[in-house]
Amino acid sequence: MHVVILGCGRVGAMLASMLEEEGHSVAIIDRDPEAFRRLGWGFHGKTILGIGIDEDILKKAGIERAGGFAATTNGDNTNIMSAQIAKAKFKVPRVIARIYDPLRADAYRELGIDTISPTLIGAGLCLDFLAARSWRSIEQYHAIREAPLLSPEPEGSG
């Protein structure tokens, strides 16, 4: 399938190469031309310079025929808005947005936008490692709230 990635940071660039490795076609958007250097020589997909909340830029990246869209810029709101455009306007079947702010990630998950909150997942992974526990599922990390994180004995930790 064709996948459009917004944001050519570490995550976006890594995702692009992983997708290509699995045989998908990729178009990646960033507003900074220097960012595309992260892709390396092996990248065969398309690079588009521009901002991802601009529909014309998304169209240039082939959003109309895309089977997937991932918003991985470091701006939560840019990711939220572009993911909603991809989903509501262009009917892309699989849309994911990376959102640092856990509360915002939560709110938009309720609104039907699939979100990944690296803040909660990262902190949760560190927590479980330090407490010598086994890893939990993504849903369980997303369900962690700040209060239990700060309390000495998290629920159900035995």
Added chain:
Amino acid sequence: MYVIVGGGGKVGYYLAKALRAAGQEVTIVEKARRRFIILQEEFGDAALLGDACEVRTLDQAGAVRADLVAAVTGDDEDNLVICQMAKRKFNVRRVIARINNPKNEETFQLLGIDETVSSTKLIYSLIEQEVEVADVIPLTALRRGKLEVVEVGLPKGAAAVNKKVRELALPRGCTLGLLVRGETAEVINGDTVLRDGDSIVAITPSTAIQALREALLGRGVPAS
């Protein structure tokens, strides 16, 4: 009325000031500390340091009891999120978003934010009207821009000159309201005969302005 203004730039600053002058209760939210200090000078406790996109900031600002949230930062995506959060998380009745890219007006509507203001679009439409339809002067917009009240001046040789109004093929939804001739004005009816030098005040769907122009002035009349 209680209004939360998201974004303390120039637009937010003057908006909050104007609302306060009109006797309304206002909280202005700004995330940049430097800017916040300036706002605090003017608004005191009514200035709040925080990111209006965040649930906790809106909560702190008292969004649950707000009658209106105006998102006026310089970034369209931030304004979208402020409005969606206010509407969906706090059930704020009315939200208004400032937008910079005029194309986002449609996107915002699709995403549930109906009231948008775009200065880019306002300025552009003024210029566009100047360039393309100089002889159709927009007077005011009704129904949030869906209808427009316009003035059309009839020069010599215009298509409608020396014709009765009923003989004109006006686009659907257009109404010719007033005839201004010299210093007098009268209500137009089907028997009114138009003359050169007349001005007509008409109400038209904004999409039919060009068609109205053609019906009254004809094709290819050079803009005066």
